[in-house]
Every structure is written in C-alpha cells, then in structure tokens.
Amino acid sequence: MSSGKLTEQAKGVFIIAATPFTDDGALDLQSVDTLTDFYLGCGVHGFTLLGMMGEAHKLTGEESIDVVKRVIGRVGSRQVIVGVSHAGLENVRRLAHEVMIAGAAGVMVAPPPGLKGDDGIYNYYAQVFQALGPDIPVVYQDYPQATGVYLPPTVFERLVDDFKQLVMLKHEDAPGLAKLTRVRESEKKPGRRRVSILVGNGGLYYPQELRRGADGAMTGFAWPEMLVKVYDLFASGKAEEAEDLFDIYLPLVRHEVQPAIGLALRKEVLFRRGAIKSPKQRAPGSSLTATDKAELENMIERLERRLADAGRGSKMAAE
Structure with a gap:
C-alpha cells in the first residue's frame, strides 16, 4: 500500500506508466507487474497511472481499477497518482473516490477541451473540488497542446489560494x-x-525546468533511470553534471516526443528492454514501420556508445 496522501512537498520522478496489452489487444496484467518492477528498478519515486500516455481512454472502468490496484499492490511505499479526467464531472468524482479507496495518494485532472476564459477554468475546478471534497489531493494537469486550454498563472494562483486540496x-x-x-x-x-x-x-x-524551480518530472521517457539520476544530481547541487548526463540521452528524448508515433516508440523501447511482453497499443493505435524500427535501433546503439564513452556503461535490459 502506498504511503500517505500527496502533499505540496512531493518531489522526484513520478513515472507515467504505460499500459501493457497483449498482441490481440487484451489488458496484460502480468506485464503490468513486470513493468512496475522495471520502473522500481530504475529508482522512480512515484507513479502516475491512467495518464494520456497510459491509453486510459481505451480502458473500461473495470480495467482501470484493475490496473490501479495491481500497481498499488506492488509499489510498497511509493505514492501513486491516478488520472481521472473525463468529460462528465460525475465520472471524475466516481473514479477519484474509487482509486483513493484503492490506495492512491491523489488524482490528476485536466480541463475539458473547449473550456473558455479565466472564469471558465476557475469555475470548472471549483466544481471539481466541490465534487471531490476536501480530502482528495488534486494535481492540475496543464497540457494545452492536448486540451486547447491555456492556464494563465494568475488563474492558477487563485486556485491555489482558494483550494487547499490543489497540491501540484x-x-x-x-x-x-x-x-x-x-x-x-x-x-x-x-x-x-x-x-x-x-x-x-x-x-x-x-534541466532548465529544474533550474527554474521544478521539483522533478512526471513523464514516461523509456529510460526512467536518466530522469532519476538527473534529478538526484540537481538535488545534490551538481547541476552541470546533471546537464551533461541529460545531453547524452537528448536525441532519444527528442525522438520519443514525436506526434503520432511517440507512444509506439516508447512501448517498443520498453518491449526491447524486457519490461513488457508486447509493444502493441490497443486499437486504434499507431505502429512502427521497418524503417522506424531500424532508425530507433541505430539511435539506441549510439546512446549505448555515448554512455560507454562517458564511463557510464550501458543498461539496455530491465533490471
């Protein structure tokens, strides 16, 4: 069972977990276990489940809870945040309460697409906080590239001032x-x-975000150990060494954030590292061409050479 509720003091790397499926599209709970162990072996500080990268919109309500319970039962003291965004506020409320009962530390809510104006954002989250109650910690997911909703800092400040359950x-x-x-x-x-x-x-x-006051990362890069090591180096005052390490991985960071095939690339790497049994996405999903795979393989070989040259060795396989 994860320890305690999410607070303003949360820091480190909360990995956004992929959701493994079999080749025929069924939820693969055994690979959920191996993927969770892989992330733990990389040293992550927490988990975020059912995010946009986790193909949450392709899961049934029952499957969503199965994934949450499976991971929470395996992560020991690590905190687990669960994405509960939905077009309907009642669905947000219901899933939030279910995952908190299952042992989640908090929930993440993105604004629904099409929300207009400062008051529109403020009023929507006021309704969310009222529906969830004061005891469920909330993460505001600010991802305007996907939602089309821009969050002005002044609106976020108002929400922080008025709602104590907004912690991240x-x-x-x-x-x-x-x-x-x-x-x-x-x-x-x-x-x-x-x-x-x-x-x-x-x-x-x-690295630039850490220099400007970020407390860590919540993303799903397929080499989580880099995210952890960069955070640890920054936390110990070794910012330049952290940037040097980040630079070694940067070509793959950049490659993985491609629109359309980014998730396919990420799952392919997790598959190659032995963390999941299949790189398949649940339909509809993107897939990689033979050229895409050859390109990725070349980039991984280059990464391993750069790590070796830097005296950091290479660890392609899951721990």
Whole structure:
C-alpha cells in the first residue's frame, strides 16, 4: 500500500506508466507487474497511472481499477497518482473516490477541451473540488497542446489560494519556462502556498525546468533511470553534471516526443528492454514501420556508445 496522501512537498520522478496489452489487444496484467518492477528498478519515486500516455481512454472502468490496484499492490511505499479526467464531472468524482479507496495518494485532472476564459477554468475546478471534497489531493494537469486550454498563472494562483486540496501542477505548457518562473515568483508573496511542480513533455526541457524551480518530472521517457539520476544530481547541487548526463540521452528524448508515433516508440523501447511482453497499443493505435524500427535501433546503439564513452556503461535490459 502506498504511503500517505500527496502533499505540496512531493518531489522526484513520478513515472507515467504505460499500459501493457497483449498482441490481440487484451489488458496484460502480468506485464503490468513486470513493468512496475522495471520502473522500481530504475529508482522512480512515484507513479502516475491512467495518464494520456497510459491509453486510459481505451480502458473500461473495470480495467482501470484493475490496473490501479495491481500497481498499488506492488509499489510498497511509493505514492501513486491516478488520472481521472473525463468529460462528465460525475465520472471524475466516481473514479477519484474509487482509486483513493484503492490506495492512491491523489488524482490528476485536466480541463475539458473547449473550456473558455479565466472564469471558465476557475469555475470548472471549483466544481471539481466541490465534487471531490476536501480530502482528495488534486494535481492540475496543464497540457494545452492536448486540451486547447491555456492556464494563465494568475488563474492558477487563485486556485491555489482558494483550494487547499490543489497540491501540484503537472506543468506541460510549451514553451513554458517563463510561466514556471512566474508561478514560483508569485509563491514568494506573504501567505501564499508553494505547491509541487512536476514537468512533462517527455523531459524535453527537464534541466532548465529544474533550474527554474521544478521539483522533478512526471513523464514516461523509456529510460526512467536518466530522469532519476538527473534529478538526484540537481538535488545534490551538481547541476552541470546533471546537464551533461541529460545531453547524452537528448536525441532519444527528442525522438520519443514525436506526434503520432511517440507512444509506439516508447512501448517498443520498453518491449526491447524486457519490461513488457508486447509493444502493441490497443486499437486504434499507431505502429512502427521497418524503417522506424531500424532508425530507433541505430539511435539506441549510439546512446549505448555515448554512455560507454562517458564511463557510464550501458543498461539496455530491465533490471
């Protein structure tokens, strides 16, 4: 059982877990186990389930709960955040309560596409917080590239001031560095809470975001050990060494965030690393061509050479 509820002090790497399926599209709970163990072996500090990368919209309600229970039963003291975004507020409320009963530390909610204006955002989340009650910690998922909803820092500040259950910002605006700085600067005002900020976008801007006050990453890059090591180096005051390590992986970070085939690439790597039995997505999903796979293989070989040259060895297989 994961330990305690999510708070403003959350930090580190909360990996966004992929959802494994068999070649014929069935939920593969055995691979959920091996993938969870793989992430644990990479040193992640927490998990985020049923995110956009987790193909949550392709799962039935029963499957969603099965995945959550399976992971929570395996992660020991690591906290688990569960995405509960849905067009219907009652569905958000129901899933949030179910996953909290199952042992989740908190839930993540993205604004529904088409939400208009500052008051539209504020009023929607006010309804979410009322529906969930004061005891469920909430992560605001700020991913305007997918939702079409831009979150102004001033609106986020209002929400933080008015709703104590809002404890984290999942920051994925791009470009978003100036926005991250604005949020952190505003928290220095007397009486204002400092909330946790974990960043996404595949880790593309990770070192700069850590320098600007992010507390870690919430993304699904298929080499989670890099995310963890970069965080640890930053936390111990070795920012330049952290950037050097990040730079070795950057070509694959960049390659993996491609629209359309990004998830297929990520699952292919997890499959090659032995973490899951099949790289398949549940239909409809993207797939890789022979050229895509050859290209990825070449990039992995280059990564392993760069790691060896840097004296860091190479660990392609899951631990």
